[in-house]
Amino acid sequence: xxxxxxxxxxxxxxxxxxxxxxxxxxxxxxxxxxxxxxxxxxxxxxxxxxxxxxxxxxxxxxxxxxxxxxxxxxxxxxxxxxxxxxxxxxxxxxxxxxxxxxxxxxxxxxxxxxxxxxxxxxxxxxxxxxxxxxxxxxxxxxxxxxxxxxxxxxxxxxxxxxxxxxxxxxxxxxxxxxxxxxxxxxxxxxxxxxxxxxxxxxxxxxxxxxxxxxxxxxxxxxxxxxxxxxxxxxxxxxxxxxxxxxxxxxxxxxxxxxxxxxxxxxxxxxxxxxxxxxxxxxxxxxxxxxxxxxxxxxxxxxxxxxxxxxxxxxxxxxxxxxxxxxxxxxxxxxxxxxxxxxx
Amino acid sequence: xxxxxxxxxxxxxxxxxxxxxxxxxxxxxxxxxxxxxxxxxxxxxxxxxxxxxxxxxxxxxxxxxxxxxxxxxxxxxxxxxxxxxxxxxxxxxxxxxxxxxxxxxxxxxxxxxxxxxxxxxxxxxxxxxxxxxxxxxxxxxxxxxxxxxxxxxxxxxxxxxxxxxxxxxxxxxxxxxxxxxxxxxxxxxxxxxxxxxxxxxxxxxxxxxxxxxxxxxxxxxxxxxxxxxxxxxxxxxxxxxxxxxxxxxxxxxxxxxxxxxxxxxxxxxxxxxxxxxxxxxxxxxxxxxxxxxxxxxxxxxxxxxxxxxxxxxxxxxxxxxxxxxxxxxxxxxxxxxxxxxxx
DNA sequence: CTGAAAGCGCTTACAG
DNA sequence: CTGAAAGCGCTTACAG
Numbered sequence: 106x107x108x109x110x111x112x113x114x115x116x117x118x119x120x121x122x123x124x125x126x127x128x129x130x131x132x133x134x135x136x137x138x139x140x141x142x143x144x145x146x147x148x149x150x151x152x153x154x155x156x157x158x159x160x161x162x163x164x165x166x167x168x169x170x171x172x173x174x175x176x177x178x179x180x181x182x183x184x185x186x187x188x189x190x191x192x193x194x195x196x197x198x199x200x201x202x203x204x205x206x207x208x209x210x211x212x213x214x215x216x217x218x219x220x221x222x223x224x225x226x227x228x229x230x231x232x233x234x235x236x237x238x239x240x241x242x243x244x245x246x247x248x249x250x251x252x253x254x255x256x257x258x259x260x261x262x263x264x265x266x267x268x269x270x271x272x273x274x275x276x277x278x279x280x281x282x283x284x285x286x287x288x289x290x291x292x293x294x295x296x297x298x299x300x301x302x303x304x305x306x307x308x309x310x311x312x313x314x315x316x317x318x319x320x321x322x323x324x325x326x327x328x329x330x331x332x333x334x335x336x337x338x339x340x341x342x343x344x345x346x347x348x349x350x351x352x353x354x355x356x357x358x359x360x361x362x363x364x365x366x367x368x369x370x371x372x373x374x375x376x377x378x379x380x381x382x383x384x385x386x387x388x389x390x391x392x393x394x395x396x397x398x399x400x401x402x403x404x405x406x407x408x409x410x411x412x413x414x415x416x417x418x419x420x421x422x423x424x425x426x427x428x429x430x431x432x433x434x435x436x437x438x439x440x441x442x443x444x445x446x447x448x
Numbered sequence: 449x450x451x452x453x454x455x456x457x458x459x460x461x462x463x464x465x466x467x468x469x470x471x472x473x474x475x476x477x478x479x480x481x482x483x484x485x486x487x488x489x490x491x492x493x494x495x496x497x498x499x500x501x502x503x504x505x506x507x508x509x510x511x512x513x514x515x516x517x518x519x520x521x522x523x524x525x526x527x528x529x530x531x532x533x534x535x536x537x538x539x540x541x542x543x544x545x546x547x548x549x550x551x552x553x554x555x556x557x558x559x560x561x562x563x564x565x566x567x568x569x570x571x572x573x574x575x576x577x578x579x580x581x582x583x584x585x586x587x588x589x590x591x592x593x594x595x596x597x598x599x600x601x602x603x604x605x606x607x608x609x610x611x612x613x614x615x616x617x618x619x620x621x622x623x624x625x626x627x628x629x630x631x632x633x634x635x636x637x638x639x640x641x642x643x644x645x646x647x648x649x650x651x652x653x654x655x656x657x658x659x660x661x662x663x664x665x666x667x668x669x670x671x672x673x674x675x676x677x678x679x680x681x682x683x684x685x686x687x688x689x690x691x692x693x694x695x696x697x698x699x700x701x702x703x704x705x706x707x708x709x710x711x712x713x714x715x716x717x718x719x720x721x722x723x724x725x726x727x728x729x730x731x732x733x734x735x736x737x738x739x740x741x742x743x744x745x746x747x748x749x750x751x752x753x754x755x756x757x758x759x760x761x762x763x764x765x766x767x768x769x770x771x772x773x774x775x776x777x778x779x780x781x782x783x784x785x786x787x788x789x790x791x
Numbered sequence: 792c793t794g795a796a797a798g799c800g801c802t803t804a805c806a807g
Numbered sequence: 808c809t810g811a812a813a814g815c816g817c818t819t820a821c822a823g
Binding site for chain 1: 457500502503504505506507509510513515517525526527528531532534535538542547548549550551552559562566568569570571594596678707711734737739
């Protein structure tokens with residue numbers, strides 16, 4: 106099977122010729138049918154039909170200088186977190202006539218740079234970036250206002266001054282701490298990761314602040330660094346439970362690590378939540394399906410994408426937007442947390 | 449914060465003027481530096497640099513009639529199955545200088561039609577469709593050869609004659625049956641779904657063929673229809689275990705339903721795999737993380753996307769491609785299957 | 792190796 | 808409500 110060349114496509118000139126009018130009239134008719142006489146509409150429709158005519162998007166984009174395309178940069182679209190985020194974007198984009206180009210960066214600066222290059226070359230009208238750091242070359246371009254298209258960042262820590270849509274990590278960790286404190290817990294452990302990011306630091310610090318304010322003690326030994334994977338959660342649980350002050354409640358930076366913690370606790374003979382309570386973060390799909398179902402902080406991933414996209418499209422429409430949008434999280438209480446035991 | 453208009457962008461004419469040469473030379477230099485003198489290269493680089501010049505992609509796309517963009521149509525990018533498939537596509541596309549536009553159809557014909565319309569209008573150079581059925585309007589266009597761009601389908605049952613990349617469902621179900629038979633199982637249950645699709649039918653029929661050929665009995669009562677969700681797997685398990693001939697092995701059409709089956713079996717007091725063995729399909733991420741880890745058929749999702757994209761790009765390059773590519777699956781034996789007990 | 796010129800398929804002031 | 812005309816920013820035979 107080989108590529109058969111498509112027949113030469115009809116252009117607006119062909120339609121104009123068949124319909125017996127100027128290309129300007131055809132163009133108008135196609136763009137705004139109400140601006141022409143019914144008779145004109147009829148003739149254009151007839152001619153277009155007979156020729157199988159379709160507008161050429163590339164010509165329109167070029168001529169109008171608008172591609173009606175936005176680009177989304179995420180570290181890994183196969184991560185459910187980002188795919189839900191993406192769906193929120195797509196929803197808002199489609200509604201306003203935009204289509205979404207996806208840039209999967211794999212957290213790789215080379216790929217990021219490649220995608221930024223495409224943005225700079227005018228492949229899209231705007232960019233939503235949910236990445237760690239902006240490559241410095243483009244951060245410079247953006248701040249000089251010479252990238253040519255607006256940018257919205259979903260990471261306030263990306264090292265650049267652009268409109269932001271982010272999650273309230275401070276409030277989230279407060280919710281987790283309050284929940285565990287109200288269950289009577291006083292000995293805590295944390296499984297952290299990516300501490301170079303402000304988001305991670307905020308959660309950690311906010312949690313410690315809340316528990317110490319409530320009179321619980323805290324020592325940095327009770328903080329184990331993982332790498333967001335289930336396996337690193339298991340290792341962290343093992344370390345935490347072999348400490349002097351065995352925690353009765355563990356707060357993990359994400360659900361995957363929380364699941365690893367639960368797995369390992371059970372393997373070590375602890376029951377969750379009877380012996381140890383565990384709180385995750387994100388509320389990924391498996392959090393609810395997992396057994397015991399995970400208590401976690403629901404990050405509104407879809408709304409997050411939606412809000413970022415609306416902000417970008419507003420920018421494209423020349424409307425003014427707030428420099429920073431902060432989204433709250435929701436504590437979802439399931440089976441992995443329960444009253445503290447005292448032994 | 450409002451949208452500040454970017455400064456007017458330099459064009460190739462500006463560069464030509466500054467560099468003191470024709471736009472043709474600038475264009476050549478940018479496209480193929482080796483075709484001009486070093487002195488010309490230097491002058492162009494200097495002028496471009498001083499103006500902050502960047503090529504305008506929309507103009508190039510329009511002029512050359514190539515957008516170097518392909519579109520991928522999937523039912524749900526938030527489904528890990530499709531996001532891995534997508535990554536395989538993106539990988540192949542990027543390597544050959546293409547970028548990927550994503551169309552998330554939600555299995556909604558209205559959205560499908562919208563995306564097909566974009567394809568038809570020339571927004572992309574080609575299409576990879578992993579959807580149920582092609583909207584008839586576009587199936588007609590494609591078969592008449594007037595869509596204008598090549599299409600690769602990943603569903604042989606999509607109701608259209610285009611090059612295909614698909615998975616060998618017959619072989620997959622044979623592998624599952626052989627595995628269970630070799631463990632001594634003779635009483636089987638199946639959890640199926642989407643039986644209007646040939647893929648689903650093939651798996652079901654191949655499985656029944658394999659077990660009856662081996663002497664096991666089969667009755668259609670042992671086939672419960674679900675809807676791919678965990679919840680429907682739970683319901684199916686309950687029905688299967690309340691049948692006269694309680695199965696000792698259950699084959700589910702996908703991992704999510706298999707997980708539901710396991711959950712419900714455990715809730716009913718059965719042990720997996722000691723009392724009942726369960727085989728899933730797909731090998732999604734959670735299949736391995738689940739406890740007991742799921743025995744399942746690994747669909748090579750990433751390679752699938754990769755193969756589809758390579759086929760499309762070959763078509764775009766005018767190379768001849770095979771009409772149908774069939775990918776094998778791999779049986780991944782984990783903890784949810786074991787020797788049949790006899791009671 | 793370089794330049795003059797045509798043209799890709801539209802849209803959009805401008806004039807009527 | 809319609810037409811003539813210019814032009815968006817490039818690329819590419821063609822000629823030299």
